[in-house]
Amino acid sequence: MQTKRKYIKVFLVLTFITSLTCFGSLQAQDDKFVVVLDAGHGGHDSGNLGNGYKEKNIALNVTLEVGRELEKNKDIKVIYTRKTDVFIELHERANIANKADADLFVSIHCNAHSSQASGTETFVLGEKNTGRNFEVAKRENEVIFLEDNYEEHYEGFDPSSPESTIAIGIEQEVYVEQSITLARKIEDNFINKAKRKSRGLKQASLLVIRNTYMPSVLIEVGFLTNTKEGAYLNTKAGQSKMANAIKDAIVEYKKEIDQNVGKSMIGTEKVDKKTVEVLETMPLVYEDVTFKVQIAASSRDLEPKSYNFKGLSDISKVKDGKLYKYFYGSTSDYNKVKQLQEEAKSKGYSSCFVVAYKAGEQIDVAEALKSAAN
Template sequence: MRTNLLKLLVFLFIFINTLPQLFAGNFNSGDPFVVVLDAGHGGKDPGNMGNGFKEKEIALNIILKIGETLEKQKNIKVIYTRKSDVFIPLDKRAKVANDAKADLFVSVHCNSHNSQAYGTETFVLGLHKTKANFEIAKKENSVIFLEEDYEVTYGGFNPNSPESYIGMALMQEEYLNQSILLADFVQKNFTNQLNRKDRGVKQAGFLVLKNAVMPSVLIETGFLTNNHEGPYLNSNNGQNKMAASIVAAINKYAQSINLSSLESVEDLAPGRVEEQPSQIYEGITFKVQLAAGSKKLKTRPYNFKGLQNVERAREGDLYKYYYGATSDYVEIKSIHGKAKQNGYPSSYIVAFKDGKKISVNDALKTKVN
């Protein structure tokens, strides 16, 4: 009996002393959360010149504002692919992030079109499902023609050839869910905080994302060719607001990752024999997002490592696959644990209210029954 009591006391001592690190997740002094910020284009590559504005300058201004805010948070380390008007090859941008062992790679750009199209869209790496997505990827990737020996550097990759993009999605498959999570936060902030038109979270084959071995997004902040959006993005006020929304999305993403880390350790805590009481959040439905992609899969167990009753939902250009549905937060954590045991370590909990996705943090702020 005394031996068991001693073991319990030792466990409690270790757990209590490590609790601050668990809450900190990647945000502890020994292991900062590393964010690589990438301003599109630069130097001899001006990017698009819609309405006479320069994409390379606007993207850099937004990136520097994002970095300035993040650098004030003591446990975030910010690294830039460029901080001035210089040309950086696409492969070197990913190398900066990989060498830094970054937790996030965020690339900022501005869009253009031969119409008065407007709105924001955030891309993750994958096969472009529509011609419009292909055209955007082709335009951003064409910068490699300004590089020497680009055919050798990129293994014969041709931005104008659809065949060159086949298989690209596999390069970042491991990080797709996390990339989509961040992209979703970015788009929701643009829409809800800034009232920008939401063009969605999309997949396309961007070279700058291809070799980055961490969650990565490419943000198109709006259309310089639009007579209203162009001047907005070129203004200090517009750039400040876009930067603030992206910062908020990065912070929300980091917090959500930290919550997942804490829950994982709690699930593994020994000596838990008593069941936790239910935590019912009225009007909230929690689910576990297993995966997302442009391919429409049958929701049969053989496609999802034996998991049954998987649900498919289309959001923009992507199909998202969910497991479980409950208003009980304790139950969804148990379901999440089963998903991870069955081979979905990067799955995560999502929340819905009145059929619309909200952040888990917001869901947990509602009243518990």
């Protein structure tokens, strides 16, 4: 016990010394938060042509505006699937995001309907494809027929088959909670900031986000087939309003993720390399606290086996309402759990974060860390 206290005291002293030299920096210098922005359609795929407007052009304009605003944030890196009027295959859009090890994938589109339906919708991947949701998924997925060798890339997938769309909903569901969090922020901003009508957050089996290994959403910024809404979305002012609502939601989401991960610890980036190595490997044990790495949340009850979690073992789960939360590792050593978090990130769980439990109840990580001073 005396040894553990000694380690904690050493850690606190070194951290305090570090704060004297870099007090202005309250966040550790991590890699930038990577956002992949995907403008729907493009090239010979015009998307919908409601009221004579071209979806591909409006989606691109909104996407580029979102990107320009996000790029003003030095902590965010923006990658585009397209910046010009070119055709990008659906599977390649996901590949771009995966190769970039992105933290978010955001696909932007415009809606269409045979009536004067209006309003925004933000979709996350899921199995709920009844009625209107299935029609949206079918329309967006039918783009594959414009691709060469689509049979090879999509393994016999049939956009007209409800069974096919249900099957793809499972693949990204480990990121459903984070995707829903972002989607809600986007729709809230459409209502409160852009002053637009919202049709809400929905789930559908959309190929463009099927194979992305990060939280992903598909946004329908409005109906081009609606006379007033189509005209609004075809204006620079309308596109700017929608883009800023999306940008603000992404920034808000990033702030929330940063807080959940616990990055507000005073940074150690100015400490010499040898000291950093000592700090990272030194046991930092908190009595009566258990740290875990939350890697996913899903409505599906998955077996906590390594083959379901990209080879990671020591998986546990808890049921929280309708969701199952999945965790990697279990330790009272804070430095150990940070190492486990890096391992999980290396396996593709880029948005994983540390959680803390005490007496079987989840508590804030910051609250757990305060016990070091006692």
